[in-house]
Amino acid sequence: MADVKQIREAKEAWEKGPVAKTTARFPERKEEFSTLSSMPVERLYTPLNTEDVDYLKDVGFPGQYPFTRGVQPTMYRGR
DSSP: OOOOHHHHHHHHIIIIIIIIHHHHHSSOOOSSOTTTTEEEEOSSOOOGTTTTTIIIIIIOOOOOOTTTTOOTTTTTOOO
8 A cells, every 4th residue: 555655746746747737728617616515525535635534433334333334234235
């Protein structure tokens, strides 16, 4: 697995290279995108966005507290 430094450098190169070239020719529809809750939506999510997340505490497994992945352990496959 790539480390954080490699991911950060690769993302910067991607933004300065292919993304900059494409958006110069075909600008994005809006300057900023957001959810219905007015939360900003990034162009790309990487492991850099979850560095401070404690998987077991903050996300967990389906059917277990904090229920961020649904209340059914099988994620509704059995219904």
